[in-house]
Amino acid sequence: MSSQVRLKLLPSARCLFDEPVQVKVAGLRSRQVVTMRARSTDERGMVFSSSATYKADGSGEIHLDRDPSLSGSYIGVEPMGLLWSMKADRLHKRFQKNNSLNPHVVKFSVEEGEGRTLAEETNERLLIRDGVxxxxxxxxxxxxxxxxxxxxxxxxxxxxxxxxxxxxxxxxxxxxxxxxxxxxxxxxxxxxxxxxxxxxxxxxxxxxxxxxxxxxxxxxxxxxxxxxxxxxxxxxxxxxxxxxxxxxxxxxxxxxxxxxxxxxxxxxxxxxxxxxxxxxxxxxxxxxxxxxxxxxxxxxxxxxxxxxxxxxxxxxxxxxxxxxxxxxxxxxxxxxxxxxxxxxxxxxxxxxxxxxxxxxxxxxxxxxxxxxxxxxxxxxxxxxxxxxxxxxxxxxxxxxxxxxxxxxxxxxxxxxxxxxxxx
CATH class of the missing domain: 3.40.50.1820 (Alpha/Beta hydrolase fold, catalytic domain)
Structure with missing residues (x-):
């Protein structure tokens, strides 16, 4: 991974399942084109994933709530697109997350070229909050x-x-x-x-x-x-x-x-x-x-x-x-x-x-x-x-x-x- 590229999940990498997160990337080259990916596994071990192509701004940053996806699982400005567009690796499979004690763990990554990972971050999406x-x-x-x-x-x-x-x-x-x-x-x-x-x-x-x-x-x-x-x-x-x-x-x-x-x-x-x-x-x-x-x-x-x-x-x-x-x-x-x-x-x-x-x-x-x-x-x-x-x-x-x-x-x-x- 590149030490200068940073992937941030705001306000925190740990949130509730039904809460949005801001996904931001910094440290890229000006106008650099990269692939953003999300990957998760449900309770049955089924893998779900999504990807979208983005171009950094002049400062080498990408904000998913501001910048459009150019291609991939979705197109356009979709702040939570990497989550809702995830698909199972096999056809006709529904995402299963039924036990509230098991969070929805999503790994976000930034890649370039032939899949070289520049940065990654894990989003832990809880079904049950502390004290419930x-x-x-x-x-x-x-x-x-x-x-x-x-x-x-x-x-x-x-x-x-x-x-x-x-x-x-x-x-x-x-x-x-x-x-x-x-x-x-x-x-x-x-x-x-x-x-x-x-x-x-x-x-x-x-x-x-x-x-x-x-x-x-x-x-x-x-x-x-x-x-x-x-x-x-x-x-x-x-x-x-x-x-x-x-x-x-x-x-x-x-x-x-x-x-x-x-x-x-x-x-x-x-x-x-x-x-x-x-x-x-x-x-x-x-x-x-x-x-x-x-x-x-x-x-x-x-x-x-x-x-x-x-x-x-x-x-x-x-x-x-x-x-x-x-x-x-x-x-x-x-x-x-x-x-x-x-x-x-x-x-x-x-x-x-x-x-x-x-x-x-x-x-x-x-x-x-x-x-x-x-x-x-x-x-x-x-x-x-x-x-x-x-x-x-x-x-x-x-x-x-x-x-x-x-x-x-x-x-x-x-x-x-x-x-x-x-x-």
Whole structure:
């Protein structure tokens, strides 16, 4: 490495996963052309990387928040482009970072010529900040992980339905806890001593999780918030509709009907499952298919029993959809729910659609995933969207979610009095 070339990550090389960093290079020759690279490994050992070509200014400096990439994984001024544009070394692989104790470690480097490294720096991107508690939960039927901000509280509480399939993801829950929320993320199956698969879902499980949160000594307010994604979106809608104690619900690229599995409550069937037709899954030359049109139409008479009567919910909704979701037609589902609420004289909702964004809207600055294996479809599926637009949508969405919960989750003391609110 060149002793005079310096790569700086500001304000620090150690930050939270959802925080931006300023990447600057100094000590280059005037107008020198170099390649900037980022490289990381996820929890499965899958390597993700990106690169971009930059030209130094007259002083031999490059600032990623000022200077455009000339070629590579992205083009133009993109301060965090090296992060969101990282791709797996193999096709159809999604970035996995589910354990909050494992930071996202990214090695940035500056290279010239045939890959000669001039400078490098490591960015440690934490999922959980100092002082946030992480407690595995095995209480009654509930299995998950509870995250608590430091201090006595009271804090607003959120139930995170991030994952639907086997296993458990802590990423979104821990990042919300960093902001001053008590967050419980739960698994439905395939975790700990839970069954490996299921054929039906019982709303009682979520009722138990809600009561667990409400009784926690750090939780204030009358009720809790719920945040969802994909299939768990309709579970969040059902919880908000049928269960007490749900004050605010975030729905991200979900469905308006109960999908895939029949839903029960108190041993009685609430909604049959809206199913899908694999014959409507469209193959593509990329090796990943389009599932957008596979779900059956919930408005047909034979499927109407699967529709969730969200007009009965008391708390507000935040609907967030992606215009180019290729997993299923979440934009149409959102429009359907907005129309339903308006028809019943309801205005307890906000809705937003992100152009050119794909299905997996997550906390920002992780690698964009265009396609990966879909457990329910049983094949590789395109998630849709375009990387740059998707990354911008995630930044906006993440702020919007926090604002929505702070506004709508009542608490005995204002969350804004807590130092985490502005973090």
């Amino acid at each position: 508690g992480r407690i595995p939960v095995k209480e009654g039927n509930v299995r998950g992980v509870l995250f608590t901000p430091p201090g006595d509280g009271p804090f607003p509480a959120v139930l995170d339905l991030y994952t639907f399939g086997g296993g458990l993801s802590e990423k979104r829950a821990s990042l919300l806890a960093n902001k001053g929320f008590v967050v419980l993320t739960v698994a439905l199956y395939g975790h700990d001593d839970m069954p490996k698969d299921i054929k039906e879902i019982h709303l009682d499980y979520f009722e138990e999780a809600i009561e667990f949160l409400r009784k926690h000594d750090k939780v204030g307010g009358k009720g809790i918030g719920i945040i969802s994604l994909s299939k768990s979106g309709d579970l969040a809608l059902s919880a908000a509709t049928y269960l007490s104690g749900v004050e605010a619900t975030v729905w991200i690229n979900g469905h308006s009907a109960n999908t895939i599995f029949p839903l029960y409550y108190k041993k009685s069937l609430l909604h049959p499952a809206l199913l899908f037709d694999t014959g409507r899954i469209i193959p593509s030359e990329s090796g990943a298919s389009i599932g957008k049109y596979a779900m059956n139409n919930p408005l047909l008479e034979e499927n109407k029993a699967s529709l969730i009567p969200i007009e009965k919910a008391k708390g507000p909704f935040l609907f967030l959809s992606s215009e180019e979701d290729m997993n299923w037609d979440s934009k149409t589902c959102m429009d359907m729910m907005v129309e339903r609420l308006k028809h019943h004289g309801k205005d307890n909702f906000e809705s937003m659609c992100y152009p050119r964004a794909g299905h997996y809207l997550e906390p920002p600055y992780g690698p964009y995933c265009p396609s990966s294996f879909h457990g329910l479809w049983g094949q590789r599926i395109q998630w849709g969207g375009e990387a740059r637009s998707h990354a911008a949508a995630e930044v906006h969405m993440w702020k919007k979610i926090q604002e929505f919960f702070r506004t709508n989750l009542s608490c005995d003391e204002e969350i804004n009095n807590n130092s985490f609110a502005s973090s």
